[in-house]
Amino acid sequence: MRTTEETRQSFAIRMRNVEKRIGEFQLKIEDLTLEEGRIHGFIGGNGSGKTTAAKLMMGILSPDAGTIERKDLGPRDITMTSQRPYLLHDTVYANLVYPLRVRGRKPEESQVRALLARFGLEDKAKQYARSLSSGEQQKLSMLRALIFEPRFLIIDETLSNMDPESVEQFEEMILDIQKKNPVTWVIISHRLSHVYRLCDRLHFFSRGSVLASGTGDEILFKSSEPEIRRFMSKEMIRSGSAES
Amino acid sequence: MRTTEETRQSFAIRMRNVEKRIGEFQLKIEDLTLEEGRIHGFIGGNGSGKTTAAKLMMGILSPDAGTIERKDLGPRDITMTSQRPYLLHDTVYANLVYPLRVRGRKPEESQVRALLARFGLEDKAKQYARSLSSGEQQKLSMLRALIFEPRFLIIDETLSNMDPESVEQFEEMILDIQKKNPVTWVIISHRLSHVYRLCDRLHFFSRGSVLASGTGDEILFKSSEPEIRRFMSKEMIRSGSAES
Amino acid sequence: VAAQEGAEEKGRLMMATTTSTADTGLLDYLAPLFLEDTGWELQWDAVGTGEALKMGENGDVDIVLVHAKASEEEFVENGFGVERFPVMYNDFIVVGPKEPIAATDDIEAVFTQITEDQLSFVSRGDDSGTDKKEKKIWAALELDPTSNEQYVESGQGMGATLTMADEMQAYCLTDRGTFLKLKKDADVSLELEIVCEGAKDLLNQYGVIAVNPEKYPEVNNEAANAFIEWICSDEVQELIGEFGVEEYGQALFTPNAGTDN
Amino acid sequence: MNVIEKLVGSLFSDVGVYDAIRVTLCMSVCSTLLSSAIGIALGLALERFSFPGKRIVVRVNRTLMGVPPVVVGLVVYMLIMRRGPLGFLGILFTVRGMILAQTLIITPIICGMTYSYAVKTAPAVRVFARTMGANRRQTSILLVREMKYELYFAMISGFGRSISEVGAVMLVGGNIKGNTRTMTTAIALLKSQGIFHEGLTLGLLLLVMAFVIQCLADFLRREVQEEENY
Amino acid sequence: MNVIEKLVGSLFSDVGVYDAIRVTLCMSVCSTLLSSAIGIALGLALERFSFPGKRIVVRVNRTLMGVPPVVVGLVVYMLIMRRGPLGFLGILFTVRGMILAQTLIITPIICGMTYSYAVKTAPAVRVFARTMGANRRQTSILLVREMKYELYFAMISGFGRSISEVGAVMLVGGNIKGNTRTMTTAIALLKSQGIFHEGLTLGLLLLVMAFVIQCLADFLRREVQEEENY
Numbered sequence A, B: 001m002r003t004t005e006e007t008r009q010s011f012a013i014r015m016r017n018v019e020k021r022i023g024e025f026q027l028k029i030e031d032l033t034l035e036e037g038r039i040h041g042f043i044g045g046n047g048s049g050k051t052t053a054a055k056l057m058m059g060i061l062s063p064d065a066g067t068i069e070r071k072d073l074g075p076r077d078i079t080m081t082s083q084r085p086y087l088l089h090d091t092v093y094a095n096l097v098y099p100l101r102v103r104g105r106k107p108e109e110s111q112v113r114a115l116l117a118r119f120g121l122e123d124k125a126k127q128y129a130r131s132l133s134s135g136e137q138q139k140l141s142m143l144r145a146l147i148f149e150p151r152f153l154i155i156d157e158t159l160s161n162m163d164p165e166s167v168e169q170f171e172e173m174i175l176d177i178q179k180k181n182p183v184t185w186v187i188i189s190h191r192l193s194h195v196y197r198l199c200d201r202l203h204f205f206s207r208g209s210v211l212a213s214g215t216g217d218e219i220l221f222k223s224s225e226p227e228i229r230r231f232m233s234k235e236m237i238r239s240g241s242a243e244s
Numbered sequence C: 001v002a003a004q005e006g007a008e009e010k011g012r013l014m015m016a017t018t019t020s021t022a023d024t025g026l027l028d029y030l031a032p033l034f035l036e037d038t039g040w041e042l043q044w045d046a047v048g049t050g051e052a053l054k055m056g057e058n059g060d061v062d063i064v065l066v067h068a069k070a071s072e073e074e075f076v077e078n079g080f081g082v083e084r085f086p087v088m089y090n091d092f093i094v095v096g097p098k099e100p101i102a103a104t105d106d107i108e109a110v111f112t113q114i115t116e117d118q119l120s121f122v123s124r125g126d127d128s129g130t131d132k133k134e135k136k137i138w139a140a141l142e143l144d145p146t147s148n149e150q151y152v153e154s155g156q157g158m159g160a161t162l163t164m165a166d167e168m169q170a171y172c173l174t175d176r177g178t179f180l181k182l183k184k185d186a187d188v189s190l191e192l193e194i195v196c197e198g199a200k201d202l203l204n205q206y207g208v209i210a211v212n213p214e215k216y217p218e219v220n221n222e223a224a225n226a227f228i229e230w231i232c233s234d235e236v237q238e239l240i241g242e243f244g245v246e247e248y249g250q251a252l253f254t255p256n257a258g259t260d261n
Numbered sequence D, E: 001m002n003v004i005e006k007l008v009g010s011l012f013s014d015v016g017v018y019d020a021i022r023v024t025l026c027m028s029v030c031s032t033l034l035s036s037a038i039g040i041a042l043g044l045a046l047e048r049f050s051f052p053g054k055r056i057v058v059r060v061n062r063t064l065m066g067v068p069p070v071v072v073g074l075v076v077y078m079l080i081m082r083r084g085p086l087g088f089l090g091i092l093f094t095v096r097g098m099i100l101a102q103t104l105i106i107t108p109i110i111c112g113m114t115y116s117y118a119v120k121t122a123p124a125v126r127v128f129a130r131t132m133g134a135n136r137r138q139t140s141i142l143l144v145r146e147m148k149y150e151l152y153f154a155m156i157s158g159f160g161r162s163i164s165e166v167g168a169v170m171l172v173g174g175n176i177k178g179n180t181r182t183m184t185t186a187i188a189l190l191k192s193q194g195i196f197h198e199g200l201t202l203g204l205l206l207l208v209m210a211f212v213i214q215c216l217a218d219f220l221r222r223e224v225q226e227e228e229n230y
């Protein structure tokens, strides 16, 4: 009973009837399919289960019930940047090249420096990573996830403390990657305008389940769910690539 | 040689010729005056020194040179929410009432519960604080700072992971406080639209110094500084209380 | 002949002995001579008498040199040792503050006075040879030392017990060798004096026993026999008799191989 | 009481086991509490204040964590012996003297562990305390509360050391039967008498006791479920 | 060498100080390294795996942190004596036997400290390692690296214990002059002979040695400035 959609577009990760209880919180996802090569946005209120769902996808948590299928994705192909980046007790440089080390790849010094320079961290390669400013820590966390070219990435609010310029740089970088060699993304964010601009599909979380999935327009502007409408009313979204 | 402005409006904190070196980073603030009873916004690129300046104001760091005057502000009157909230290894409730304990005040259970309920944390009073979701942690951190009615508050990116509804709630709460019993605020944020809406005055940080101070319009729309203009171009700002 | 043999080293002889032989320095004095004469290297573990015999019973040492005649004989009887050879003796003395007990050779009077006047007394209480001797004296006098509140058991070796007795200004039964050594070398010089010496039946006989090779084929019986033969020889007996004379003004041990107490 | 005394006593040779248990408990609990108070205070102070030569002090502290008990025993002995500077206290061959010696041994351990934990924990806590308007005393209390798991572990370690120590206690206490004899010195005595099996049994009893005390202490601690959301 | 030997030797009574220093160093370094390897591995494994009765195991571990050395000495003695199950090894009254006993004493200490640190550190590191695609081995290595300050401290503590230990070493090694005599057993011997000052001097020498070794170890560690931005 395959739908046309499913035949045309293969999925990267699919969660079916997944249940997970943590303390009082209950996550219940009937069907959440993330199509390959697309940018997915997870939005929803605080504590609605976005991070929990992401951890389940990463295998950091295991579900109490249900199945999580990962198509052709080994543990080395996926990554996640945390909402509270874990930085090694080491230098910026050591943090950045760690995923390469894990893969037995030798970091090319010049390339790494160029990457750092692109995000204004050129002087900070030898700085103790945890002494970076909050936004710099997030940048480092993003770069560390991108450096080994994973095929599935979850970005959990890792742009929240960055300045507007850096956010735009990363957005460009993401779109750039999608143009050249599309991978699958999950972007968790409360900045609806960014999510709207970036994502191919949005998934709206509410109280532990996915209330709606669809394109940005479908979810943000055409949804009839009162909860989504209320959520939306608080933030203005700029559609397209409008400049202020 | 007092200006009219200074006579009319007394300051809460004034930094004069303050210098602070941390590692390679050099903060240099010639004159930064925060008028009493106003909401001040610190904006600027990542690593420009906003948090460092805030820590100097709080007395967490001490300056290498220069003076920091605090008018009528004892250590019990000021507070700061950190960009990485420190939560006690204890319950949400214990975290929330800690500042009251410090002041020898007995928390009124019902009032505390009402406060938690207002921000959707009613069921979480007994949860281990560090198991809260990122946005919930920030809410707790905000409430903990507000609960003892300080006279000077620094909010260092503590709204960044909150959902739009909660952000709006806190904004309302802040404006509410200002209406009833104005205190002095410093809000550090990269969400320019929020800063624009909330703040009476903005201070733009760049590479360790304050490039410009002024009203939201002066800084965001009328500034001729190329750096500020570039910074601004990345984010759309909704002025007034427009609804989407 | 002996010197020629000393040229080649044959191996080690492991001995378990009591603290007194080690603490007085006798073994330090004898070991190099033994090596020179026979080629065996003497090594020792200085422990409590009970522990020394236990090590012999377990076959972990090749030879024991202790002073607890009854236990030694039992050790041989049970087949752990080959034969007991008396080597030397020193004597037990009672030491303590000069007042109120006047120097005497009547051990019974001293012990009776200690109990009756409730004088401080430190007993080793570790079931060692010295301790057994002390218990025997109390028993012979039909006295219960524990009725004396000033009677304490230290549960430690002779040196430590003497130091304690000095500190507590208490009386103490000790072997002469350890006392002399401590009196001379301890840096907190002992204030204790001899209050009773020369009483008959206060001799402290040392015996040497080779661990039975029939029970433990691994033991170095050859070296053990060499040691017994060596230490019982006239020359070495003479050396033992000279040990300490120069330093302490009197011999610490009296050689008596062949005879017994 | 008398029945238990008889029962326990009868298991062992005449070394005064029942009294030894009492003395061991009294001594190790007292010295652990004492050195916890001193060690934690010193450890926190060491973290708190900067002064020239601090690195040296930290290393000396670490070195003292491995001071041989017998050396401490000698030092204390020479201090409190009749002719020593503290001889007038008359605490040689008493449990109080033993507690003193043990406290000297354990304090560096607890101090060192406290310092090493505090170095990691204190900076963040201090910044937080400042933002909350806590004064010095409150900041210290908060720091202790935030490190309670670690400090408890340090105390347990100190207790372990104190209950197992024999060298200093033997020298300073004198292993006097029924008076300053502890379980460990009793074991040493049994050992010197060649009564190895009883020594082992007594050792086992000691470990069981230490285990039970720890379970009690664990029970008294309120444990919060501490799963964090990363 | 001979000159130093003479010099050091001449300071002390005829207890064989020079050899004692050699034996002490060899024994404590070997046993520290051995028990670090075992203790850290066990501590990490204990944190890593959940199984029924784990809480008990943790408590038993903590209890064993305070096992009396003399008890361990007795156990090891009875294992390696000629008639014992490991008698064939012939390591009674040898330095190897002493290392075995010491390893048994120190391993629980290092294991317990490692576990208590890992409980705090490992969850976050493990989540991170997963996001980086690290395999099991790499995760363990990472965890050790992230805990290097703490593990170093645990090793220092173990070393301190090992260098100061006397009860087990005395029993298993036999305190044989020039062979299995360590500095601590030499001190105990001097003490029993009433030669307190030399015992103290030797104790001081031991502490100085421990201090120097630690400075060397500190020097070998690369230290990063670790100021965090809260």
Ligand SMILES: Nc1ncnc2c1ncn2[C@@H]1O[C@H](COP(=O)(O)OP(=O)(O)OP(=O)(O)O)[C@@H](O)[C@H]1O
Pocket (backbone or CB within 6 Å): A022, A023, A024, A025, A044, A045, A046, A047, A048, A049, A050, A051, A052, A053, A083, A205, B124, B127, B131, B132, B133, B134, B135, B136, B161, D227, D228, D229
């Ligand atoms: N160990 C725990 N015990 C109890 N509740 C928990 C625990 N861990 C998480 N929770 C709860 O689970 C809920 C979902 O958390 P999750 O981190 O998935 O939210 P989120 O959607 O990512 O929110 P945010 O936008 O604030 O990051 C939260 O309400 C949180 O308090």
Ligand SMILES: Nc1ncnc2c1ncn2[C@@H]1O[C@H](COP(=O)(O)OP(=O)(O)OP(=O)(O)O)[C@@H](O)[C@H]1O
Pocket (backbone or CB within 6 Å): A124, A127, A131, A132, A133, A134, A135, A136, A161, B022, B023, B024, B025, B044, B045, B046, B047, B048, B049, B050, B051, B052, B053, B083, B205, E227, E228, E229
């Ligand atoms: N211990 C340190 N060693 C070296 N550099 C440091 C140290 N602490 C902070 N810095 C640097 O100081 C600069 C200012 O940091 P600060 O936290 O004030 O920035 P910020 O304006 O708050 O940035 P953000 O918006 O990212 O939070 C940063 O570039 C940071 O890397």
Ligand SMILES: [Mg+2]
Pocket (backbone or CB within 6 Å): A050, A051, A052, A083, A156, B133, B134, B135
């Ligand atoms: Mg989240």
Ligand SMILES: [Mg+2]
Pocket (backbone or CB within 6 Å): A133, A134, A135, B050, B051, B052, B083, B156
């Ligand atoms: Mg900042």
